[in-house]
Amino acid sequence: MHRLLDVLPVFAGDERIDRAFTLVPGSDFGVDALAAVERAGARTTPWAEARRRAHDLVLMASPKGELALLRGRRVLLPHGAGFGKSVEGEGTPGTPSGLDPAFLVPDGDALLSLHALAHPSQVARLAALSPHAAARAAVVGDPTLERVLASRGRRNDYRAALGTGARHLIALASTWGPESLLRRRPALLADLAARLPYDTYQLALILHPNERSRLGELNLAERLAPALDAGMFLAGPFEEWAAVLIACDAVITDHGSAALYAAALGRPVISAYDGGGELVPGSPMADLLDRSPFLADAGGLDAALGAQRPGAVRAPADGAFAERGRALERLRAELYRLLDVPPPRRQVVPRLLPEPATPPRGVPASFAVRARVDGRTVTVERLPVGTDAPAHHLAAEAGRAPERHAMSAALLYRRVPRGPDRPAAGHGAAWTVAGWTEETLADHPGCRTAGVVLSPDHCVTRGRRGPLLSVRIEPLRSGGRVVRTDPAAVLSAVHTWLGQGEVGGGGGVPPGSAYEMTCVVGGLPFAVRLRPASAAEAAREC
Known part of the structure; x- marks a missing residue:
């Protein structure tokens, strides 16, 4: 069904064309195919009605099913790429799915008026299986590949x-x-x-x-x-x-x-x-x-x-794709030839792929962290909890991580939400950064460091043996790009460093001073600057 949606631009802007979709009975995947049509906002015609009506053109993404019952010029569109798979129990054993004469010429009668293919070699392969079926084939390219290439x-x-x-x-x-x-x-x-x-x-x-x-x-x-x-x-x-x-x-x-x-x-x-x-x-x-x-x-x-x-x-x-950059034009020419009407004068243009709409799950809430200190450089690698690789510490995001992870974590942190997260009116209460880090260390005896991510470049953290520290992360600028890392990974590096007593000899930074280190995350070095947190930072709501 998605293949049919990819070819719609060939008819774009033509008021003479009316589009409707129907589902051939017998598919094990029919419910999802209908759902795809509904999401596209297309009109669906019941199979019984589709059989009764005569159609000027019938576009198909597969040759399987009782398609011969649909009246009109039938066109099979490119499906998949390369015809590299055979399906056991369907049609002729060992024959590529999509090129099988058992579906293309059932009972010796050609099913199609046009078999649109993506490459001349596919026509040759089809001719070796059935010259009768190959006589109705034409190379147009792959409309789906057109969208992919146009969206690079x-x-x-x-x-x-x-x-x-x-x-x-x-x-x-x-x-x-x-x-x-x-x-x-x-x-x-x-x-x-x-x-x-x-x-x-x-x-x-x-x-x-x-x-x-x-x-x-x-x-x-x-x-x-x-x-x-x-x-x-x-x-x-x-x-x-x-x-x-x-x-x-x-x-x-x-x-x-x-x-x-x-x-x-x-x-x-x-x-x-x-x-x-x-x-x-x-x-x-x-x-x-x-x-x-x-x-x-x-x-x-x-x-x-x-x-x-x-x-x-x-x-x-x-060997799989020909006519790159011309597939939609070639397909439109073939389809309007079958319709016996001139195509619109406007150029047919592939529709760019939209950004993924399915939201990523976000950063996992718990990590097993491997860490290595080399002078003022700390390298961290974060892996899922439960990995069999040895780890330096467990880091967990308070409020999101399972309680058993939070109670076992050496580093607990929270992220200040971006944008407004509280109602404009009504009762409310919020921790300050200083209050939350103190409370977290008191409530979690196994926790050695508590931190708050204030922004992509700024954190505040506190170890058991030292004062509240401000952590500033310098983005990496390279080749005209600005690259940022997850601040929680930097908190793991700071936790490791504080735990080894590297800063100020006792887990803190001397008053009025600053300390610089390098945190390597994902193989990239990020400059990090530590200093005692200001009163304003300590009072920030989180």
């Missing part, structure tokens, strides 16, 4: 919406079915989330709509809970997945075609497909996986990223 300039917008910052965004792409990444290697997502430092890497999952529909949103969220709780982003099935591909720095994939779109963008691809009968030999997807390093387990990610060969993904992408 919004990469920074997508990364900002995802909260990526300077981290490396790794996308995991899972198709549907028994050989998909989610089914064959379900532990990989949680293993990566548990092993990768939060401030260095961000994970995002691109999941095929059929798999989302099979599981249901609640069941899916529960299955993915460990990775989601550790900060993984779950992309929506329409548009968001493509925005994530543009935003990401590398893709870990099974044999699903989403990785070919990443290859067309030049993104490094890492294979997590461990074999099976669904991958079609000789297809662009098979070629892409052959050229990509294999990820055997979560611990091998750095090695797999380092094994990338520049330009290795170019040839498979070139």
Whole structure:
């Protein structure tokens, strides 16, 4: 259904065209397809009515089902990329899904007036299976790839919406079915989330709509809970997945075609497909996986990223997509030819992908923190609580972290909300920074440091043995960019330093003086300046 929405610009502005959607009975994923149409604000025609009416044009995203009952010129649009997968139990065994004559020429009669394909090699593959079906094929390119390529300039917008910052965004792409990444290697997502430092890497999952529909949103969220709780982003099935591909720095994939779109963008691809009968030999997807390093387990990610060969993904992408930059124009010409009317004179333009609308879950509330002190430099790595890696301390956000984490944390902190967070009238009470840090240390005997994040560049913290300290974080300026880190990570560095008695010999800063240190977070060095907190800082409400 989403493929149909991607081609709507070919009819944009034409008052002669009336658009309606119908669902072919028998699909296991029909409920979600109808929901997608409803979210788009489109009109739906019941199947019985769609069968009764004659149509000038019938656009289809799949050749499966009783489509021959719809009267009108039938057009099959590009679906997926590369025709690299066969589906067991459907049609001709071993035949690429989407090119199977069992669906394209049922009972010897051609189903289609036009089979729109993305590359000349696909026409050749179809001709080898059925010359009768290939006679109705034409190369138009891939309309979905048009949107992706046209939206490349919004990469920074997508990364900002995802909260990526300077981290490396790794996308995991899972198709549907028994050989998909989610089914064959379900532990990989949680293993990566548990092993990768939060401030260095961000994970995002691109999941095929059929798999989302099979599981249901609640069941899916529960299955993915460990990775989601550790900060993984779950992309929506329409548009968001493509925005994530543009935003990401590398893709870990099974044999699903989403990785070919990443290859067309030049993104490094890492294979997590461990074999099976669904991958079609000789297809662009098979070629892409052959050229990509294999990820055997979560611990091998750095090695797999380092094994990338520049330009290795170019040839498979070139073998899957033709007519780049012209796909919508080519498709519009073919469709208006079938309608036998001239197309509008206006140029057809791909619609840019919007920013991801699904809100990220935000920063996890608890971390196991590894820390290393080298002179005035403190390096911190934050990992999910429960990781098997040795940690220096547990850091937890008060009010969000589970109580058992808060009671065990050596560092407790809170964040001052941005914007107004209290009603304009009525009763109210608020802690001051000084009051909250004192109360927190008194109520949590195991806590050694309490801190308050006042802004992206400013914190106030207090250790058990010292006074209230102001912490100023200098953004990193490099290559025309201003990069900020999570202030809570800096609080972990300050906690580590104070605990070793590095400052003033007793966990504090001498009155009237300042102390400078470097905090390395996510491999980036941030200059940090400590000094005794002012009366105004101590009195700030939090």
